[in-house]
Amino acid sequence: MSARPHRNRRRLLGAVAGLTTIGALVAAMPAGSVDAYERGHGHGHGHGRTVDVQLLSFNDLHGNLEPPSGSGGRVTHTNPDGTTRTIDAGGVEYLATHLREARKGNRYSVTAAAGDMIGATPLISGLFHDEPTIEALNKLDLDVSSVGNHEFDEGAKELARIQNGGCHPTEGCYEKGKKFKGADFPYLTANVTHEKNGRPLLDPYFIWKKNGVKIGFIGVTLEGTPDIVNAAGIKGLKFGDEIEAINKYTKILERQGVKSIVALLHEGGSPASSSYNYNCDSPGPGDGISGPIVDIAKNVSPQVDALVTGHTHQAYACTIPDPAGNPRTVTSAASAGRLYTDTTLTYDRRTKDIVRTSVASANHVVTRDVPKAADMTQLIQRWNALAAPIASRPVGHIAADIDNPQAIERPLGNLIADAQLAALAPADKGGAELALMNPGGIRAPLVHKAGGAEGDGVVTYGEAFTVQPFTNMMNVVSLTGAQLTTALRQQVSGSNQGSPKILQVSKGFTYTLDMTKTGADRVVTDSIRLNGAPIDPAKSYRVAMNEFLTGGGDGFAVLKEHTNKLVGASDLDVLLTYLATNSSATAPLAPPAIGRITVVQ
Numbered sequence: 001m002s003a004r005p006h007r008n009r010r011r012l013l014g015a016v017a018g019l020t021t022i023g024a025l026v027a028a029m030p031a032g033s034v035d036a037y038e039r040g041h042g043h044g045h046g047h048g049r050t051v052d053v054q055l056l057s058f059n060d061l062h063g064n065l066e067p068p069s070g071s072g073g074r075v076t077h078t079n080p081d082g083t084t085r086t087i088d089a090g091g092v093e094y095l096a097t098h099l100r101e102a103r104k105g106n107r108y109s110v111t112a113a114a115g116d117m118i119g120a121t122p123l124i125s126g127l128f129h130d131e132p133t134i135e136a137l138n139k140l141d142l143d144v145s146s147v148g149n150h151e152f153d154e155g156a157k158e159l160a161r162i163q164n165g166g167c168h169p170t171e172g173c174y175e176k177g178k179k180f181k182g183a184d185f186p187y188l189t190a191n192v193t194h195e196k197n198g199r200p201l202l203d204p205y206f207i208w209k210k211n212g213v214k215i216g217f218i219g220v221t222l223e224g225t226p227d228i229v230n231a232a233g234i235k236g237l238k239f240g241d242e243i244e245a246i247n248k249y250t251k252i253l254e255r256q257g258v259k260s261i262v263a264l265l266h267e268g269g270s271p272a273s274s275s276y277n278y279n280c281d282s283p284g285p286g287d288g289i290s291g292p293i294v295d296i297a298k299n300v301s302p303q304v305d306a307l308v309t310g311h312t313h314q315a316y317a318c319t320i321p322d323p324a325g326n327p328r329t330v331t332s333a334a335s336a337g338r339l340y341t342d343t344t345l346t347y348d349r350r351t352k353d354i355v356r357t358s359v360a361s362a363n364h365v366v367t368r369d370v371p372k373a374a375d376m377t378q379l380i381q382r383w384n385a386l387a388a389p390i391a392s393r394p395v396g397h398i399a400a401d402i403d404n405p406q407a408i409e410r411p412l413g414n415l416i417a418d419a420q421l422a423a424l425a426p427a428d429k430g431g432a433e434l435a436l437m438n439p440g441g442i443r444a445p446l447v448h449k450a451g452g453a454e455g456d457g458v459v460t461y462g463e464a465f466t467v468q469p470f471t472n473m474m475n476v477v478s479l480t481g482a483q484l485t486t487a488l489r490q491q492v493s494g495s496n497q498g499s500p501k502i503l504q505v506s507k508g509f510t511y512t513l514d515m516t517k518t519g520a521d522r523v524v525t526d527s528i529r530l531n532g533a534p535i536d537p538a539k540s541y542r543v544a545m546n547e548f549l550t551g552g553g554d555g556f557a558v559l560k561e562h563t564n565k566l567v568g569a570s571d572l573d574v575l576l577t578y579l580a581t582n583s584s585a586t587a588p589l590a591p592p593a594i595g596r597i598t599v600v601q
Contacts, residue, residue, distance in 0.1 A: 050349065056111045059332060060114075070447050073088060111142050112262065138181075156234055161182070188203055247301045268311045269291030270290055276339055286330075297321075308331055309332045315333060333363055334363075396582075413504025435544040459583075481536045485525055485535065492513075508530060509596060550562055
């Protein structure tokens, strides 16, 4: 496949800052288009009244350039007889091959993403502030992406650099004579605006054009992003309602004669089955899916023809009725590049709209039984060579796999919390009495790899980095027993009621979670103990946690009410120290026992 000519479609952060009206915004914005490059031989032939446009999409890649390990690198397939099997999936070398093969024979093909392409990434990408992933996405011929919450992990200024290019402001260029070029595709943020003037942070929409066919893409970010990223990086920004933003720019696109519209939305839902091929339209349209996306889909303008979603890391290709009661395609391709979605949009040249009844969509596995894309192999090898001196360094030893992502209490969560308590318990380090760890900050398991190339149970710096890639600074703060109790109740109430976020706790801190009850009542308050003693509501306790939690992240608003904050080392450094201190080749670290949280089902 020949290389695509370079397309300079970057947008400067706040480029529309001088505009004062929506009309001026529309008039001044470059509409954006793809060039005359054609990927294939013309499915639909481009003749007659209708043509088929292939929409390839994926979401939540999180910089997984290499095949993800453990359960994070598998998908579940349901067989016709109801049994299931797992399939190893993912890896950008294979994703590139699958996408390029899928494009063959499709004269009209556009590739889009629904955010979280970067952030919370493995070391090969995270060590270099995700420049390798953007380089890979450029090679994948990604046309457009919405911005996910993790694109804000390093703040809006770093997102501007990712879009526009330039070497890192403090670390400089990573390769001599090479300057980071930025993303060849536009990142869209229709609902992220500057508080002072209300103008979009980046382009709100993008129009894909080819031979008279026009499709508008509107990109929106998770409205709740301020609750799950560090506040300093998004200061001065407002994250608006997703539905309102999509409907607003749908009208603007219609005024420009764009009738075919796709929303790229970094918010999602949860299907009733974890199998990627589950039919979530059984017994009726959208009956097999729940979560925020359902309400959003039912309220987004009927003029929007399809919703490509993400954030929940789930796989689905559903039809959810729009406000007019007509079925509309809503898709998500799991995460980590394990799946891609292939949607056929039949475009009517006369009406300039999508024939909704002809839309077909399905998720496909990025299997590893296809040839690797040579350009991606070269990219990975080049960045791995730069990372190798750091990545391959042994930092500890484990006796078995550590983690169970599906569990309420996770062994790896216990290990991380214990590491934080150990580091911050000394009086001169903060005097922590317990530690709390947010489950979303645990990004990968620690895999034993018995018999592997690294040796039995060796944990490398690269593996530890992949577990905790955010490099959040640790804090020790004072909270009352009443505030601690409220924090535990906020795990299962408020914004977390539909999708509980169970804090992982250090040894000595115990309580009971009664899942037969609802909301905050699930926490049995008189069961909360620290080293066997009941928590005293009036007493002050020293608590270790990362800066994300002390800022009230993940819906834990009460944690912002702390006092007497002391800033410590980074969460990654704390984990590395704990592994080095508590493990060796002859005495590897065993998975911590569970039992700190008693669960009543």
